[in-house]
Amino acid sequence: MLNFTVGPVMSSQAVLDIGAEQVPYFRTSEFSEIMLENERLVKKFANATDDSRVVFMTCSGSGGMETAIMNTLTKHDKALVINGGSFGERFVELLTLHEIPFTEICLEYGQALKPEHLSPYEGKGYTAFLLQKHETSTGVHYDIALVSEFCKRNGCFMIVDTISSFLCDPFDMVKVDAGVMITGSQKALACPPGIAIMVLAPSALERICNTKCCCQYFDLKLALKNQERGQTPWTPAVGVLRQINARLMEIDAAGGAAVEIERTALLATYFRNKLKEHQLPFEIISESLSNAVTPLHPTTQSAYEIFLKIKDEYGMWICPNGGDLKDSVFRVGHIGALTINDFDKLIAAFDDLKYKGFI
Amino acid sequence: MLNFTVGPVMSSQAVLDIGAEQVPYFRTSEFSEIMLENERLVKKFANATDDSRVVFMTCSGSGGMETAIMNTLTKHDKALVINGGSFGERFVELLTLHEIPFTEICLEYGQALKPEHLSPYEGKGYTAFLLQKHETSTGVHYDIALVSEFCKRNGCFMIVDTISSFLCDPFDMVKVDAGVMITGSQKALACPPGIAIMVLAPSALERICNTKCCCQYFDLKLALKNQERGQTPWTPAVGVLRQINARLMEIDAAGGAAVEIERTALLATYFRNKLKEHQLPFEIISESLSNAVTPLHPTTQSAYEIFLKIKDEYGMWICPNGGDLKDSVFRVGHIGALTINDFDKLIAAFDDLKYKGFI
Numbered sequence: 001m002l003n004f005t006v007g008p009v010m011s012s013q014a015v016l017d018i019g020a021e022q023v024p025y026f027r028t029s030e031f032s033e034i035m036l037e038n039e040r041l042v043k044k045f046a047n048a049t050d051d052s053r054v055v056f057m058t059c060s061g062s063g064g065m066e067t068a069i070m071n072t073l074t075k076h077d078k079a080l081v082i083n084g085g086s087f088g089e090r091f092v093e094l095l096t097l098h099e100i101p102f103t104e105i106c107l108e109y110g111q112a113l114k115p116e117h118l119s120p121y122e123g124k125g126y127t128a129f130l131l132q133k134h135e136t137s138t139g140v141h142y143d144i145a146l147v148s149e150f151c152k153r154n155g156c157f158m159i160v161d162t163i164s165s166f167l168c169d170p171f172d173m174v175k176v177d178a179g180v181m182i183t184g185s186q187k188a189l190a191c192p193p194g195i196a197i198m199v200l201a202p203s204a205l206e207r208i209c210n211t212k213c214c215c216q217y218f219d220l221k222l223a224l225k226n227q228e229r230g231q232t233p234w235t236p237a238v239g240v241l242r243q244i245n246a247r248l249m250e251i252d253a254a255g256g257a258a259v260e261i262e263r264t265a266l267l268a269t270y271f272r273n274k275l276k277e278h279q280l281p282f283e284i285i286s287e288s289l290s291n292a293v294t295p296l297h298p299t300t301q302s303a304y305e306i307f308l309k310i311k312d313e314y315g316m317w318i319c320p321n322g323g324d325l326k327d328s329v330f331r332v333g334h335i336g337a338l339t340i341n342d343f344d345k346l347i348a349a350f351d352d353l354k355y356k357g358f359i
Numbered sequence: 360m361l362n363f364t365v366g367p368v369m370s371s372q373a374v375l376d377i378g379a380e381q382v383p384y385f386r387t388s389e390f391s392e393i394m395l396e397n398e399r400l401v402k403k404f405a406n407a408t409d410d411s412r413v414v415f416m417t418c419s420g421s422g423g424m425e426t427a428i429m430n431t432l433t434k435h436d437k438a439l440v441i442n443g444g445s446f447g448e449r450f451v452e453l454l455t456l457h458e459i460p461f462t463e464i465c466l467e468y469g470q471a472l473k474p475e476h477l478s479p480y481e482g483k484g485y486t487a488f489l490l491q492k493h494e495t496s497t498g499v500h501y502d503i504a505l506v507s508e509f510c511k512r513n514g515c516f517m518i519v520d521t522i523s524s525f526l527c528d529p530f531d532m533v534k535v536d537a538g539v540m541i542t543g544s545q546k547a548l549a550c551p552p553g554i555a556i557m558v559l560a561p562s563a564l565e566r567i568c569n570t571k572c573c574c575q576y577f578d579l580k581l582a583l584k585n586q587e588r589g590q591t592p593w594t595p596a597v598g599v600l601r602q603i604n605a606r607l608m609e610i611d612a613a614g615g616a617a618v619e620i621e622r623t624a625l626l627a628t629y630f631r632n633k634l635k636e637h638q639l640p641f642e643i644i645s646e647s648l649s650n651a652v653t654p655l656h657p658t659t660q661s662a663y664e665i666f667l668k669i670k671d672e673y674g675m676w677i678c679p680n681g682g683d684l685k686d687s688v689f690r691v692g693h694i695g696a697l698t699i700n701d702f703d704k705l706i707a708a709f710d711d712l713k714y715k716g717f718i
Binding site: 001003005007008010016017019021022023025026028058059060061062063066070093097184194214216217233234235237238239240311320322 | 367380384417545551676
């Protein structure tokens with residue numbers, strides 16, 4: 001089945017080949033080397049400073065989001081959080097659960113972040129800022145330069161969920177001065193799900209030192225201590241970590257993050273142009289697109305019915321939405337081992353549905 | 360490399376074949392069916408009651424241990440915990456962190472659990488009991504019938520870590536009246552690491568309802584709610600869950616848990632007999648062995664040096680110990696896709712080391 005969702009996505013042959021291998025024992029110098037190389041390459045692709053650190057947590061991206069909050073924020077913080085979709089809402093739930101004082105900046109589904117959304121909060125004593133770089137649920141790519149400038153002016157510690165935008169859209173940890181960056185194995189890294197990756201700037205490391213984490217499994221002090229020698233406190237998803245290594249090396253060999261971002265951008269542009277050219281009855285719902293995904297509102301049929309039809313009759317997955325958007329929005333991802341030819345097949349399936357009067 | 364560790368272990372060809380496949384999109388009825396079948400088969404193999412539930416958490420077994428404590432125990436409990444090795448120690452750390460009042464029953468490394476260890480605590484108002492069925496670090500298989508009788512007499516809620524003993528040694532959830540049973544994907548299930556499995560009896564479900572979990576990612580209310588339809592709240596390790604399905608079906612087709620346990624027992628007995636027959640300079644350090652592993656103290660060489668030698672010169676992994684036992688104990692696992700022939704190769708390697716005067 002061709003997979004146009006936003007994760008898990010399709011993997012390269014090198015990654016699949018490792019999946020076919022026995023998983024090795026991991027308390028060895030051989031595995032430590034892989035982990036240290038993973039750290040080095042993730043730092044390189046995120047443009048993190050030399051004194052930044054990377055940890056690999058066996059959990060989903062949401063686990064990574066919660067880990068960031070539990071280890072770097074306290075009741076003495078005053079956080080701002082952008083809530084423009086399901087993942088912004090998750091940050092809000094997590095801040096509530098962990099009793100971190102916060103203010104929510106609510107955006108409508110699809111709405112871009114603008115200077116006027118931030119201006120009311122200037123000089124009001126905020127200490128932290130949480131956002132999705134790309135709100136995956138609605139495909140809105142927020143203006144991180146805007147947030148970065150706000151944070152620099154106001155002395156805010158920035159936690160950025162780049163789960164679905166790392167390696168899809170440019171991200172420069174130094175330039176935006178982020179404290180924590182989070183991503184997952186199953187997005188543009190195009191490996192099986194199971195690992196959340198966190199890049200931690202020195203500002204985050206300092207906060208971690210001074211924060212008591214309420215959960216041992218997610219305690220970054222333990223993760224950091226073990227990662228010094230390329231290990232983890234608990235048995236990690238060893239297989240996925242080896243696949244991540246193969247994929248990072250593949251990206252590096254092809255020219256690095258910029259080349260991978262360009263490849264994704266080309267696929268996204270190709271697909272979006274074809275949508276217009278074929279006059280498909282879909283409206284793009286985001287004011288600010290990421291290269292990772294195109295969020296679409298079908299005007300003539302339920303989005304979820306289209307997802308089912310494409311799955312069951314054409315052998316492809318597009319990405320359904322949940323909750324309120326279930327019938328009104330589906331998404332087409334541009335991440336993973338996809339080619340122009342694959343998008344031609346998807347467009348042909350849409351054309352066929354249009355020809356049959358289904359859409 | 361032949362792998363005689365206690366996890367990750369060697370997988371069957373059916374499991375490896377799935378590792379070679381693309382990971383499918385999972386918010387589908389097809390994946391839900393796999394998850395519900397996984398639940399049904401785990402319940403069957405653990406002999407859980409029909410109204411018990413199973414959840415699959417994307418984390419290590421230690422994550423499952425912490426999840427059990429966070430979701431079923433409170434400050435109003437008074438827990439007993441057996442601490443006879445690294446994993447008992449982990450329970451102690453977790454109870455401390457989560458502020459659950461507890462008393463520790465400390466056993467020496469290798470010591471079996473006897474009635475006199477429990478008798479001082481009869482009728483003292485204990486409400487919960489935590490133990491490893493098999494303390495993996497030292498290979499001691501505790502007498503769970505003893506603990507079960509104590510718990511029934513004293514009204515204790517039992518949390519059993521069966522991480523390394525599920526499908527290796529007999530376990531009957533109904534008979535021992537356990538509240539929570541925890542295992543992992545990378546032990547006798549012989550799949551890649553990444554998933555902890557928890558079987559929850561009705562007594563656990565009731566406790567979960569009445570307990571506020573301090574971590575959203577590990578909140579069993581959310582996991583249970585989603586598993587009703589064969590789903591998870593967060594993106595799980597989809598690939599491993601599909602591999603678990605293949606493996607559970609493989610075990611079921613071969614005759615179920617009892618047959619798998621018998622197969623493991625045969626390998627353990629074969630290896631232990633060969634050790635004696637070949638007069639190898641190793642002493643078994645456990646008073647009460649599991650079929651899962653044989654813990655050995657080498658009398659003529661550092662255990663860790665033997666581990667390195669076997670890895671680097673014979674292409675096999677035996678299982679090193681950490682901490683205080685690093686130089687005095689190594690372990691040989693009998694779980695995963697191993698055969699009599701594989702153990703012959705390991706014995707031949709030990710013979711060779713003996714011939715060369717290394718041991």
